[in-house]
Amino acid sequence: MRNTSLLKKVLCLLIFLVLGTQAVAAVAAVAAEPLGKRIVLENGMVLLLSEKHDIPMVTVSMAIKAGNTAASAGQPGIASLTASLLTQGTARRTAGQISSEIDFIGGSLSVSGGDDFASAGLRVLKKDLTIGFDLLADVLMNPVFDQKEIDRKVKEILASIQQQKDEPGVVAGEAFTKEVFGRNSYGQTNEDVAAYLPKLTRQEVVDFYHARYGPKGAVIAIVGDVIEAEIVPLLNKYFKGWKQGELQQPASIEPPRIEKNIVRKIHKDITQANIAMGHLGISRSNPDYYAVMIMNYILGGGGFSSRLMDSIRDNKGLAYDVHSAVVALMEPGHFEITIQTKNESANEVIAESLKEVGRIRSELVAEKELTDAKAYLTGSFPLRMDTSAKIAGILVSIELYDLGLDYPQKYAGIINSVTREDILRVAKKYLHPDRMVIVVVANQEKAKLKY
Amino acid sequence: MRIIKVVALISLLSVSVAAMSFAQDLKVTEKVLPNGLKVLLKEEHKAPVVTFQIWYKVGSRNEKLGRTGVSHVLEHMMFKGTKKYGPKQFSQTVQRNGGNDNAFTGRDYTAYFENFASDRIAISLDLESDRMQNLLLDPKDFQSERDVVKEERRMRTDDDPTSTMVEQMTAAAFIAHPYQWPVIGWMADLGSLTRDDLAEHYRRYYAPNNATIVVAGDFDTKTLLPQIEKYFGRIPRGPAVPAVGAVEPRQLGERRIIVKQQAELPAVFAGYHTPDIKHADSFALEVLQGILSSGKSSRLYKALVYEKQLALYAGGDYDNIANDPSLFYVYAGVMPGKTTDEVEQALYAEIEKLKTMPVADEELQKAKNQIASSFIMGQDSIFYQAMLLGQFETVANWRLLETYVDTVRAVTKEDVMRVATQYFTEDNRTVGILVPTKK
Numbered sequence: 001m002r003n004t005s006l007l008k009k010v011l012c013l014l015i016f017l018v019l020g021t022q023a024v025a026a027v028a029a030v031a032a033e034p035l036g037k038r039i040v041l042e043n044g045m046v047l048l049l050s051e052k053h054d055i056p057m058v059t060v061s062m063a064i065k066a067g068n069t070a071a072s073a074g075q076p077g078i079a080s081l082t083a084s085l086l087t088q089g090t091a092r093r094t095a096g097q098i099s100s101e102i103d104f105i106g107g108s109l110s111v112s113g114g115d116d117f118a119s120a121g122l123r124v125l126k127k128d129l130t131i132g133f134d135l136l137a138d139v140l141m142n143p144v145f146d147q148k149e150i151d152r153k154v155k156e157i158l159a160s161i162q163q164q165k166d167e168p169g170v171v172a173g174e175a176f177t178k179e180v181f182g183r184n185s186y187g188q189t190n191e192d193v194a195a196y197l198p199k200l201t202r203q204e205v206v207d208f209y210h211a212r213y214g215p216k217g218a219v220i221a222i223v224g225d226v227i228e229a230e231i232v233p234l235l236n237k238y239f240k241g242w243k244q245g246e247l248q249q250p251a252s253i254e255p256p257r258i259e260k261n262i263v264r265k266i267h268k269d270i271t272q273a274n275i276a277m278g279h280l281g282i283s284r285s286n287p288d289y290y291a292v293m294i295m296n297y298i299l300g301g302g303g304f305s306s307r308l309m310d311s312i313r314d315n316k317g318l319a320y321d322v323h324s325a326v327v328a329l330m331e332p333g334h335f336e337i338t339i340q341t342k343n344e345s346a347n348e349v350i351a352e353s354l355k356e357v358g359r360i361r362s363e364l365v366a367e368k369e370l371t372d373a374k375a376y377l378t379g380s381f382p383l384r385m386d387t388s389a390k391i392a393g394i395l396v397s398i399e400l401y402d403l404g405l406d407y408p409q410k411y412a413g414i415i416n417s418v419t420r421e422d423i424l425r426v427a428k429k430y431l432h433p434d435r436m437v438i439v440v441v442a443n444q445e446k447a448k449l450k451y
Numbered sequence: 452m453r454i455i456k457v458v459a460l461i462s463l464l465s466v467s468v469a470a471m472s473f474a475q476d477l478k479v480t481e482k483v484l485p486n487g488l489k490v491l492l493k494e495e496h497k498a499p500v501v502t503f504q505i506w507y508k509v510g511s512r513n514e515k516l517g518r519t520g521v522s523h524v525l526e527h528m529m530f531k532g533t534k535k536y537g538p539k540q541f542s543q544t545v546q547r548n549g550g551n552d553n554a555f556t557g558r559d560y561t562a563y564f565e566n567f568a569s570d571r572i573a574i575s576l577d578l579e580s581d582r583m584q585n586l587l588l589d590p591k592d593f594q595s596e597r598d599v600v601k602e603e604r605r606m607r608t609d610d611d612p613t614s615t616m617v618e619q620m621t622a623a624a625f626i627a628h629p630y631q632w633p634v635i636g637w638m639a640d641l642g643s644l645t646r647d648d649l650a651e652h653y654r655r656y657y658a659p660n661n662a663t664i665v666v667a668g669d670f671d672t673k674t675l676l677p678q679i680e681k682y683f684g685r686i687p688r689g690p691a692v693p694a695v696g697a698v699e700p701r702q703l704g705e706r707r708i709i710v711k712q713q714a715e716l717p718a719v720f721a722g723y724h725t726p727d728i729k730h731a732d733s734f735a736l737e738v739l740q741g742i743l744s745s746g747k748s749s750r751l752y753k754a755l756v757y758e759k760q761l762a763l764y765a766g767g768d769y770d771n772i773a774n775d776p777s778l779f780y781v782y783a784g785v786m787p788g789k790t791t792d793e794v795e796q797a798l799y800a801e802i803e804k805l806k807t808m809p810v811a812d813e814e815l816q817k818a819k820n821q822i823a824s825s826f827i828m829g830q831d832s833i834f835y836q837a838m839l840l841g842q843f844e845t846v847a848n849w850r851l852l853e854t855y856v857d858t859v860r861a862v863t864k865e866d867v868m869r870v871a872t873q874y875f876t877e878d879n880r881t882v883g884i885l886v887p888t889k890k
Contacts, residue, residue, distance in 0.1 A: 054497040057828050095757070096748065103746035104817045106824025125824055152760065159763045159786050162715045166612055269713055270610040272602070303551075304530070304542035314539060317595030320603035340606045372547045379549015382568045386498045387832045 045215035048395040056126040058224035061392035066118040066212035077193030080113030137238035176276040214244030221395035273346035273442035278336035300324025343446035361427040487660025501668030503575035509656035520636015533585040569669035612714035620883025658689025667837040714887035722778035735866035741818030743767040805871035
């Protein structure tokens with residue numbers, strides 16, 4: 001469920017101390033011309049192409065239906081493991097050859113797992129385009145899953161999981177995920193993965209790969225210095241013969257029903273209480289998605305403009321980072337408030353958060369709050385598209401969530417149609433301060449939780 | 452951060468000055484206003500957005516023991532309002548206009564930025580010119596914001612065993628230079644800072660003659676420059692900023708720091724004193740960093756993580772975009788079942804190879820290609836371009852960026868071997884070990 005960086009680079013912390021977290025923005029609209037072109041390739045894969053000729057480089061972003069939801073409940077972690085093994089050897093290249101080739105041209109190539117999808121990324125200079133696609137297609141179509149590479153990767157993942165126990169935010173998030181999602185495929189935790197991987201066989205990886213990787217349902221967004229007449233034949237050539245496995249996803253397991261607040265206290269000898277509180281959320285296709293997103297902006301998603309930030313950080317000085325997030329996926333995701341505060345303030349911060357959740361579901365938001373939120377969400381659209389990688393990301397989302405290539409043009413209208421009454425309605429419907437999972441990783445002797 | 456660091460190759464005193472004839476024109480307009488404010492403008496019309504950044508030449512390097520962290524707390528207070536824009540108004544004004552704003556503090560600089568759709572740039576001019584001179588520094592806000600920074604320190608450092616170890620190791624590596632203390636400051640210092648400390652810091656360092664404005668993106672230079680002059684030109688020049696005279700003496704033997712903390716896995720870091728970007732050797736050291744640690748085919752990853760499976764992660768980080776010489780770090784996280792000693796020796800073995808065997812032609816070429824392509828790809832982001840200009844101008848000179856790629860190309864394998872031999876010595880290193888304790 002959570003994508004935490006395994007190899008946190010400590011040195012960066014010495015250099016930059018950014019004041020706060022960036023506001024979590026959503027897409028707004030200004031652009032007049034379409035964002036890109038949609039082309040179905042010979043093998044059925046969908047290409048979204050945005051030509052951009054200012055810099056001689058090409059950025060590629062792919063989504064393949066091979067995420068956690070494509071795996072059976074008994075195989076936690078197999079999707080991520082399989083994705084990470086694709087670059088570790090093919091019929092034509094060893095792991096070392098793959099990394100040497102991409103490094104030599106100063107490019108990047110990666111495949112990683114996710115909840116609904118596996119993602120592949122490629123970035124190369126224009127002059128190296130064919131080398132790049134040769135590599136990308138090779139790792140996606142011809143992986144060999146050498147047993148030694150599987151053993152190596154499993155060992156690495158297990159060590160990473162062990163190391164992440166040192167990160168209180170990860171520990172809190174894992175416990176939150178488990179309580180909220182139970183055996184649902186969005187509920188895979190480090191603990192589940194660590195229990196399963198040592199038993200995993202090579203054949204399971206091979207079977208997962210053959211069943212899930214293929215062109216049907218795969219999306220490839222390409223942004224950069226290419227033209228359609230050049231890129232389409234190239235893709236048809238390199239991805240020719242990519243075999244498709246079965247498309248049927250395993251049936252999903254219902255998340256547990258939560259009838260009252262569940263409080264999970266985890267003791268760790270640390271200076272801060274790491275708090276994660278929330279519950280099940282909505283899917284991306286829920287018609288209330290936009291109203292929920294604006295509601296969340298006002299509550300805790302809107303950076304320095306949000307109520308939680310204003311109260312807990314600005315007025316009380318109780319936290320550096322405080323925010324709420326709505327994670328909307330193919331199936332219902334989650335709503336979560338995340339805060340770190342010194343152990344002794346944990347009770348106050350939880351009370352304040354519950355109070356704010358209660359307030360937004362009992363009173364209409366102020367006219368000005370809604371106007372400001374809309375102004376930000378619609379006005380910041382150009383910033384959502386100011387790099388190739390961001391454009392590629394939006395193109396992939398447009399295809400996956402069926403938003404339409406005119407999404408940028410429609411967006412402001414959608415946002416501006418949301419009313420204060422809508423905000424109150426969705427807050428009542430989707431926020432449940434009496435049915436929350438509240439996880440607190442802290443020095444419990446100092447936190448003295450009343451919850 | 453990595454992509455920024457990679458570009459840190461340029462040497463002010465470079466012997467490869469000949470390469471300058473091939474310099475790349477970055478198409479930057481430079482202007483110094485009569486009050487000393489430097490303005491760098493880079494038009495880039497590919498997207499309808501603009502980034503405005505203002506870089507003050509002040510950071511933890513300008514602090515004193517007992518008052519560490521003052522630059523960063525002041526950065527936080529810069530969002531707490533002026534007479535014209537009351538508390539909380541800065542970020543809310545920016546967001547209401549569809550913009551994002553933030554700031555960061557380093558050892559040598561404190562920088563503020565806003566990113567907007569291009570028609571909103573005047574908001575930056577108004578906000579930033581106002582808070583350069585009219586900050587409220589309300590005593591009550593100061594108390595609460597100091598608490599926020601303490602929470603930030605707990606989150607970033609105190610509850611992270613590896614960060615704690617690196618902080619202590621860096622403190623040991625410098626005995627006479629302010630790079631020894633952390634940018635965020637020591638916890639006790641944060642507790643004893645006063646509002647007057649901040650006011651003095653603000654008066655001394657927040658002046659047009661100690662700042663650089665960088666704007667990149669979709670604007671018209673002919674229109675924007677007079678606007679900047681209008682907003683900032685009337686701010687009077689401040690007194691000359693006191694120079695930092697500290698010089699770190701040569702290290703005369705290895706220093707070892709042990710940090711015992713509750714942790715799952717050990718970690719080993721070693722820092723070697725190395726010159727900053729104003730020194731000719733900076734290029735070869737940057738190429739060397741690429742060879743050691745750029746990509747999965749790099750030496751440290753390949754040897755420690757892939758082949759020997761001694762380390763969960765391994766790399767090198769050359770900290771050279773700085774006013775004064777800092778450290779070249781090599782580091783690794785120890786795999787379960789392996790010892791700290793094995794990992795430390797494996798790191799040194801890779802360093803010894805660099806001193807005794809010339810790197811292969813292809814390996815040298817690979818490192819250069821990686822640096823050159825990062826430079827080209829970095830141009831995709833106007834924010835990143837402005838960051839580079841601001842950083843380089845603050846610690847040296849933005850024009851170093853123009854000769855960047857060519858100067859990298861001039862590095863030879865002999866250069867790489869020479870700098871490895873000269874700087875990567877036992878006597879010149881400080882080692883930090885994280886020793887996990889039982890729970």
